[in-house]
Amino acid sequence: MNVGLIYFSGTGNTAWVVQRLAEQLRALGDDVTAFSCEDTPATQLDVAAWDAVGIAFPVHSSFAAPVFRDYLQQLPAADKPLFAITTAGYWAGDTAWYAAQPLTRRGYRLFLCANVLMPNNFFIPKMDVLPVTPPERVPRFLERATRRVTRLAKRIHARERHIQGADIIGRLGGALQRWGYSTFEAKMLARFSADETCTGCGWCAQHCPTQSWELRDGQAHFLDHCIFCMRCYNFCPMQAIQATDKTRRTTKYRRYQGPEGQRYP
Numbered sequence: 190m191n192v193g194l195i196y197f198s199g200t201g202n203t204a205w206v207v208q209r210l211a212e213q214l215r216a217l218g219d220d221v222t223a224f225s226c227e228d229t230p231a232t233q234l235d236v237a238a239w240d241a242v243g244i245a246f247p248v249h250s251s252f253a254a255p256v257f258r259d260y261l262q263q264l265p266a267a268d269k270p271l272f273a274i275t276t277a278g279y280w281a282g283d284t285a286w287y288a289a290q291p292l293t294r295r296g297y298r299l300f301l302c303a304n305v306l307m308p309n310n311f312f313i314p315k316m317d318v319l320p321v322t323p324p325e326r327v328p329r330f331l332e333r334a335t336r337r338v339t340r341l342a343k344r345i346h347a348r349e350r351h352i353q354g355a356d357i358i359g360r361l362g363g364a365l366q367r368w369g370y371s372t373f374e375a376k377m378l379a380r381f382s383a384d385e386t387c388t389g390c391g392w393c394a395q396h397c398p399t400q401s402w403e404l405r406d407g408q409a410h411f412l413d414h415c416i417f418c419m420r421c422y423n424f425c426p427m428q429a430i431q432a433t434d435k436t437r438r439t440t441k442y443r444r445y446q447g448p449e450g451q452r453y454p
């Protein structure tokens with residue numbers, strides 16, 4: 190089976206899962222090519238040549254990040270088997286199923302939706318009950334995720350029907366989270382900024398998937414089209430990017446270091 194696996198990853202978790210899933214599928218005999226939506230324009234994907242299409246992305250409040258949603262909108266209509274994988278720090282609900290709906294409306298046949306639990310990359314004030322995963326707990330997450338990906342690969346290879354999360358609880362919880370997110374996002378947009386410890390190294394501007402940073406006079410300035418993938422916030426070498434004044438307390442609001450302790454991408 191020739192599989193095209195399309196993904197977005199903010200801080201490396203989904204990229205980590207995609208890499209392992211591709212390896213497992215190849216071991217089962219599939220021919221898999223993975224495409225980051227940041228590296229390959231949707232118009233360059235040869236969907237017609239694939240036997241199955243996979244999508245993978247992080248859960249952002251029970252939805253896919255807009256940058257990935259827009260990318261999926263550009264895929265051509267096709268009568269192809271489709272699987273959708275999310276990564277979430279705590280709970281994914283119906284996210285995979287919900288994000289795949291625009292594709293099913295264009296002919297794709299969704300046979301598998303599943304989440305892989307990965308370390309949480311999102312920890313800001315008012316979310317103190319859901320802390321970022323401390324580095325010492327990351328290896329356990331990765332071990333569990335490896336086992337989960339192995340099981341999922343077998344199901345995908347066999348095209349076994351497995352729709353996780355689209356039950357009544359998942360759908361209701363998902364709808365509630367999606368409804369509440371826009372207010373939260375507007376507040377975040379108003380507060381996100383780089384503080385005076387910014388050295389103007391430019392990493393954020395080079396790696397933001399939405400070009401939301403601009404360097405002016407050796408300082409990073411925030412623009413307003415951020416999708417809160419948390420890449421810059423977590424990986425700025427100075428921890429200069431703040432969600433509010435409180436996140437300057439970096440021992441409390443610690444930054445996620447990525448699944449393998451290094452910046453992504």
Ligand SMILES: Cc1cc2nc3c(=O)[nH]c(=O)nc-3n(C[C@H](O)[C@H](O)[C@H](O)COP(=O)(O)O)c2cc1C
Pocket residue numbers: 197198199200201202203204246247248249250251276277278279280281307308309310311366416417418419
């Ligand atoms: C804006 C935002 C919202 C998030 N919402 C959720 C959520 O609703 N449930 C959850 O379990 N994890 C949530 N997370 C955590 C991420 O889904 C999780 O850490 C994911 O594996 C990150 O993947 P990535 O490294 O590929 O970006 C959220 C993260 C961000 C940045």
Ligand code: SF4
Pocket residue numbers: 383386387388389390391392393394408409424425426427428429430
């Ligand atoms: S990555 Fe951090 S230090 Fe570098 S320019 Fe951006 S905000 Fe400044």
Ligand code: SF4
Pocket residue numbers: 396397398399400401402414415416417418419420421422
């Ligand atoms: S500004 Fe930072 S959090 Fe927002 S989209 Fe860019 S890298 Fe992601």
